[in-house]
Amino acid sequence: MSSGPNPPPEAAAETTAHDADIAAFLAHLRDVRGHSPHTIKAYQRDLAHLRRLHSGPWDQLKAADMRRIAGQLARQGHHPRSIQRFLSAARGFFAHQVEHRRMPANPAAGLRGPRAGRALPRDLDVDQTQQALTPAEDLDPILAARDQAMLELLYSSGLRLSELTGLDLTDLDLDAGLVRVLGKGRRERSVPVGRMARDALRNWLKCRGDWAAPDTHAVFVSRRGQRIGNRAVQRRVAEAGRRAGLDVRLHPHRLRHAFASHLLESSGDLRAIQELLGHANLETTQIYTHLDYQHLAQVYDAAHPRARRDRSPGKR
Template sequence: MSSGPTPRPDPATGDAPAQDADITAFLGHLSDVRGHSPHTVKAYRRDLTRLRSLHHGPWEALRPADMRRIAGQLARQGHHPRSIQRFLSAARGFFAYQVEQRRMPANPASGMRGPRAGRALPRDLDVDQTQQALAPAEGPDPTLAARDQAMLELLYSSGLRLSELTGLDLTDLDLDAGLVRMLGKGRRERSVPVGRKAREALRTWLRHRGDWAAPDERAVFVSRRGPRIGNRAVQRRVAEAGRRAGLDVRLHPHRLRHAFASHLLESSGDLRAIQELLGHANLETTQIYTHLDYQHLAQVYDAAHPRARRRD
């Protein structure tokens, strides 16, 4: 691994290495300019801290050979291929920013890809299992039952991510039009349809919502104490619904999102529509949810889309 001079002090603090300040500046850029979620920024911080522990000299001293050695070292230490891929992705993004800021002459991780790993997909829920999971619960607390039913129905009806569900505000719902608006990854806004069952469940919940929510609370889904419900609480309630239904797999929000995409594809075959509904930037990401290889997806698209058909 390349060695270099002792890290220069950061002018803002006088003692923190400038390399650490570079990481802090990049993380701020991800959050403030590119709009990444706190979870994503935390993942970048973890990987870049690891990179800093493996290279103590100035960033500009790094060469592609050094990055290959670092990746090999992680593999020898037993890191999962997907973890190494994520690490290299974080490094590429960080170094690209350094080049853009004229702090490095070139990106030493450019073009590097980690070891290949099979993609673990959520186990399928068939339609019958999904109906079991969505069966209304009976209990002593009608407000709790109404909220949980609305969350379950909306997750499956519209394929929302967990963070999209918990981030919904009342102004994002248009139940008369049957639409919900959300801010997805990369701060991309999209609107998706809300099915009849989900609309009914949401209307029932909204009639109960005032039992818990403060008058000025904007969140659609709130906890018993009144503020916006958190991700962990939703995960617990969804898992409880799966146990109550007697499913042989753990139910979680992503599994309902996957069921939404799989069932919709089976019945419609409209891949591009599913891509838009899921909020994916490209077809390759949608492939994860559809269990189809990319070649087949391309064939479906070429056969179905008027603009994709070849001239005879």
């Protein structure tokens, strides 16, 4: 029994073409640009949504159509970040179509979604950070050595969680005080490693062989001898925060945030922090410029050639 009228051949062909174009773009993200499976799934969801909103040929889409779609999503109550992500996926996809001469122009070029405030992790001050990094005395010595090395490295070098778990032994140069990491978009960078982190890493590497399988190149391994996973690191970092008695949940990104905030407070060098964090653009790094006015005034007075040296009321 038929469940309904079949779509016309033209519509079926258009659907097949849409699917093929999206599949080619997702393959490009995976194989050429090196995006993670999580990112590719997000693109896939947004482009499937775009396909539901526009069933005609891609080259019929105009900038006005994309603005209308963005407005429709906003009226339906979609979060500003979701709309921004949707438009970003559409821009990337259409740019790929233009590059391969399947569209004459990118209808989403220059189109930005509604602005959304960026939530920052609650600050860890220097004392809280030192508290979190206090070595554990009640753990198995090997477990304690590994966890301490992970904690110290996260704070010392501001690594992302995936960068930490992706480290291989060949990425460490402790004599030079550097670690090589592979960040987002497969961008490689070298980051300094502080003295405390170097000491913790050397201590861990002395006993790592008790756990690591012979063919495992990962710096950090589980008790089973394999590369440690992201979830396991998150659990161990949270446990360290509980053991230290912190009143906030400790997680890897909070240590990365503390690294950036503390370094910015002491140096004021946003460009250098951008490089250390592996941010592709300065706008991303600027979420860390949440210093209080007193500190900003001190930096300004010390650095700007036309700064007033006396900020007391009534003096001009």
